[in-house]
Amino acid sequence: MTQFIKGQWVAGLGHDVTSKNPANNEVIWNSKTATPEQVNIAVDAARDAQFDWFMLGFDARLAIVEAYRTQLEDNKAEIAEVIAQETGKPQWETATEAGAMIGKIGLSVAAYHKRTGSSENDTPAGRAVLRHKPHGVVAVFGPYNFPGHLPNGHIVPALLAGNTVIFKPSELTPKVAELMLKLWDKAGLPAGVINLVQGELETGKALAAHPQIDGLFFTGSSRTGHILHQQYAGEPGKILALEMGGNNPLIVKGVQDTKAAVHDIIQSAYISSGQRCTCARRLYVEKGAQGDALLEMLANAVKQIKVGAWNVQPQPFMGSMISEIAAKGMVEAQRNLLNLGGESLVELTHLEVGTGLVSPGLIDVTNVIELPDEEYFGPLLQVVRYSDFDEAIKLANSTRYGLSAGILADSREDYDYFLARIRAGIVNWNKQITGASGAAPFGGVGASGNHRASAFYAADYCSYPVASVEADVVSLPANLSPGLSL
Numbered sequence: 433m434t435q436f437i438k439g440q441w442v443a444g445l446g447h448d449v450t451s452k453n454p455a456n457n458e459v460i461w462n463s464k465t466a467t468p469e470q471v472n473i474a475v476d477a478a479r480d481a482q483f484d485w486f487m488l489g490f491d492a493r494l495a496i497v498e499a500y501r502t503q504l505e506d507n508k509a510e511i512a513e514v515i516a517q518e519t520g521k522p523q524w525e526t527a528t529e530a531g532a533m534i535g536k537i538g539l540s541v542a543a544y545h546k547r548t549g550s551s552e553n554d555t556p557a558g559r560a561v562l563r564h565k566p567h568g569v570v571a572v573f574g575p576y577n578f579p580g581h582l583p584n585g586h587i588v589p590a591l592l593a594g595n596t597v598i599f600k601p602s603e604l605t606p607k608v609a610e611l612m613l614k615l616w617d618k619a620g621l622p623a624g625v626i627n628l629v630q631g632e633l634e635t636g637k638a639l640a641a642h643p644q645i646d647g648l649f650f651t652g653s654s655r656t657g658h659i660l661h662q663q664y665a666g667e668p669g670k671i672l673a674l675e676m677g678g679n680n681p682l683i684v685k686g687v688q689d690t691k692a693a694v695h696d697i698i699q700s701a702y703i704s705s706g707q708r709c710t711c712a713r714r715l716y717v718e719k720g721a722q723g724d725a726l727l728e729m730l731a732n733a734v735k736q737i738k739v740g741a742w743n744v745q746p747q748p749f750m751g752s753m754i755s756e757i758a759a760k761g762m763v764e765a766q767r768n769l770l771n772l773g774g775e776s777l778v779e780l781t782h783l784e785v786g787t788g789l790v791s792p793g794l795i796d797v798t799n800v801i802e803l804p805d806e807e808y809f810g811p812l813l814q815v816v817r818y819s820d821f822d823e824a825i826k827l828a829n830s831t832r833y834g835l836s837a838g839i840l841a842d843s844r845e846d847y848d849y850f851l852a853r854i855r856a857g858i859v860n861w862n863k864q865i866t867g868a869s870g871a872a873p874f875g876g877v878g879a880s881g882n883h884r885a886s887a888f889y890a891a892d893y894c895s896y897p898v899a900s901v902e903a904d905v906v907s908l909p910a911n912l913s914p915g916l917s918l
């Protein structure tokens with residue numbers, strides 16, 4: 433029983449699917465997908481439940497969301513373990529993901545009030561009241577890299593605002609989604625308020641195309657996000673929030689502490705085995721002796737990064753990638769860059785057949801004439817040597833994406849110059865470019881998003897404003913408009 437529809441666990445009626453631990457290929461979950469007919473039932477259930485959920489009022493909804501937080505706290509170790517098993521991420525990292533899921537509740541409550549609260553003002557024309565209302569029934573699509581935290585970042589604010597939800601997780605992480613729904617169920621959410629449909633493309637397409645959906649909140653690849661954007665063309669009444677990938681640049685300029693710079697580069701490029709949308713993909717290093725020294729130290733440090741299964745001790749820095757297919761994709765990406773004229777500084781290798789384990793790679797692509805503007809979603813950092821700062825910024829901006837960007841530079845002036853010119857939704861100075869705060873908006877420009885930033889601003893796309901002018905009784909104005917007599 434792996435679909436959660438109308439408050440009941442039911443079996444999928446589609447085809448068989450499995451989820452495997454990518455570090456050893458062991459099957460950890462199997463089931464059948466939800467059919468389009470089951471998606472219809474889930475959407476109907478969400479529709480039936482929506483008005484009553486909204487009418488419960490914020491405080492009653494909050495009480496249930498807080499009960500969910502208690503469930504998350506009580507089951508934190510299990511959540512971290514299941515995420516680790518299913519994604520291959522090391523336990524230290526999945527513990528932080530479970531922690532972020534818990535932290536999301538308080539942040540979403542604060543954001544609800546700050547971004548979408550209500551207000552009243554007396555004006556000569558009457559009492560001006562601002563309120564926010566939920567869109568209605570929304571679909572949430574999640575990615576595999578943060579299978580708990582990122583869908584949670586749509587679901588919690590959506591429910592707080594009074595929407596009901598149909599959640600379609602990544603087909604690579606169904607077990608995490610199932611656990612999340614069990615916790616919502618235990619928290620006492622009324623039937624139909626959240627529904628889970630598991631499956632692949634067929635399930636996703638049926639949900640995204642459903643005419644009874646009022647909105648779709650998506651975190652995933654730019655390719656899928658673009659398909660959804662086209663699908664929603666001509667549907668201005670539906671809210672579409674797209675959080676997509678990036679091809680993120682990091683510039684190094686005039687840094688005294690080379691070791692600290694190397695640390696920030698590694699945390700930016702290789703955390704989560706490079707499977708974060710915010711990861712640095714392109715590193716710009718000044719030509720000359722200082723740049724040479726930095727690259728030498730970086731290459732040595734990259735070679736020493738510990739890679740291993742999620743549960744080995746001592747814990748590795750990098751776990752497995754999500755699948756063997758993803759690992760082979762990174763080997764292929766590296767081969768393409770080498771064919772285009774790249775020079776390997778540290779080779780990325782597939783460590784074990786049948787698994788997603790790869791070693792981190794570093795490649796100098798300075799001599800590649802046309803660097804593909806692709807998001808290689810794994811631990812492969814491309815290095816470009818530059819001669820002057822303007823050139824570095826121009827190259828950094830040579831992307832259709834615009835998610836995150838950073839500069840490591842001891843000069844505030846350099847940072848200000850960079851900040852004014854770089855085009856990205858997250859711009860950091862002397863800090864890694866991964867690990868964004870949920871207390872800030874999170875989203876990118878260009879092919880990285882559609883200007884519906886998530887995290888603290890998720891509240892914005894979960895409701896619409898209703899402006900009212902109100903008076904307690906009908907009354908004549910002091911002065912009638914010219915030409916009127918009553």
Ligand SMILES: NC(=O)C1=CN([C@@H]2O[C@H](COP(=O)(O)OP(=O)(O)OC[C@H]3O[C@@H](n4cnc5c(N)ncnc54)[C@H](O)[C@@H]3O)[C@@H](O)[C@H]2O)C=CC1
Nearest residue numbers: 573574575576601602636637640652653656675676677709
């Ligand atoms: N900007 C952001 O906040 C973040 C973006 N990402 C991006 O996500 C990607 C990795 O996640 P993936 O799971 O591979 O993304 P994906 O795009 O393959 O899948 C995301 C979701 O969309 C569904 N889906 C795929 N094709 C569909 C279609 N045609 N119609 C309807 N649903 C469809 C999938 O089943 C899954 O639930 C990377 O590109 C990464 O940069 C990941 C995390 C955060």
Ligand SMILES: O=C(O)CCC(=O)N[C@@H](CCC(=O)O)C(=O)O
Nearest residue numbers: 708709710866867868869870887
């Ligand atoms: O949504 C939030 O609370 C903040 C966004 C966030 O956690 N971002 C992470 C993960 C992004 C990704 O999936 O790649 C980050 O910035 O590293």
